């Protein structure tokens with residue numbers, strides 16, 4: 001196993017617990033929570049784990065390979081880092097830590113429009129391999145400016161988000177008065193004082209801000225002002241009219257993220273998307289949502305030969321990745337998992353989490369006697 005693996009943290013649960021002890025409560029809860037009563041977030045993982053795989057033992061097996069192709073590129077494993085906003089709030093400098101680790105491991109890193117690193121820096125750290133997730137700007141000129149920057153930074157894939165037509169209802173964030181910069185209520189100050197490594201690193205790397213949006217944003221917004229700015233600047237609800245000019249302008253691969261229905265999949269195919277990410281935003285938007293493994297099962301067989309179908313939400317381990325791939329995903333992504341890694345292990349968090357997931361995933365492939373990732377569906381037990 002690689003040096004970057006810490007034997008004290010062999011599971012996602014270990015990383016999550018350690019991260020919880022090192023991140024101030026308001027920031028940890030922003031990362032960790034779902035929405036409303038947290039039904040969707042737990043349903044995602046619960047239903048993924050109901051998927052069962054069948055091994056073959058009495059067979060000669062060659063060396064199993066985790067190499068996976070998606071969007072015309074080849075990666076070392078079938079998982080990547082999902083776009084997460086405000087990463088630097090959860091762990092200082094975490095987008096840099098994760099972009100570097102993703103590049104070193106040859107897995108995709110998707111940069112969020114609203115995270116704390118800009119497009120140009122993500123591209124520099126990944127030698128032009130970072131994917132970029134776009135919140136749909138309300139104004140054409142802002143949209144075109146951001147698209148030009150993503151193209152100049154050589155982003156190979158643009159990911160258009162469709163599942164945030166409105167802000168999710170998240171009781172913890174409401175209670176914590178989450179703001180950027182964090183509101184200095186006595187409770188939040190005490191939480192920060194109780195997490196000295198986070199506090200010192202925040203001093204070192206500076207107040208987290210929306211780096212990509214810096215040229216367009218007034219500084220120091222609290223949650224209410226941020227909401228007003230986002231409402232004015234970004235129009236969450238996507239439609240055909242908004243998508244068409246983006247498809248015309250963007251020469252690289254285009255992916256729609258947040259798909260959960262046949263109708264949206266059919267629209268994505270018709271509008272010329274190269275791929276979709278079946279996702280419910282990690283259970284942060286609609287608490288009554290279907291689990292993504294269930295949505296995936298309904299979509300992959302029917303549309304998998306017309307569009308590349310990827311999936312996220314609820315995956316926490318190598319066996320979970322194998323379950324999703326066996327259910328027909330072309331590729332998978334995880335959001336919270338990598339921030340748990342950074343919260344637990346700081347600079348080593350990206351390396352460790354990727355190494356851990358790769359090791360777990362490879363073990364499943366070897367155990368099943370599955371040599372190629374694309375053969376995983378043959379091991380699915382279809383009840």
Ligand SMILES: Cc1cc2nc3c(=O)[nH]c(=O)nc-3n(C[C@H](O)[C@H](O)[C@H](O)COP(=O)(O)O)c2cc1C
Pocket residue numbers: 030031032082083084085086112113114115133161257279280281282283284312313314315333334335336337
């Ligand atoms: C704290 C947090 C912030 C997120 N911000 C974004 C974002 O800015 N853009 C986006 O497309 N998805 C965002 N997501 C959703 C993730 O890309 C991904 O769909 C989700 O985390 C997958 O679920 P998982 O965390 O269970 O792996 C965010 C998720 C979390 C947990």
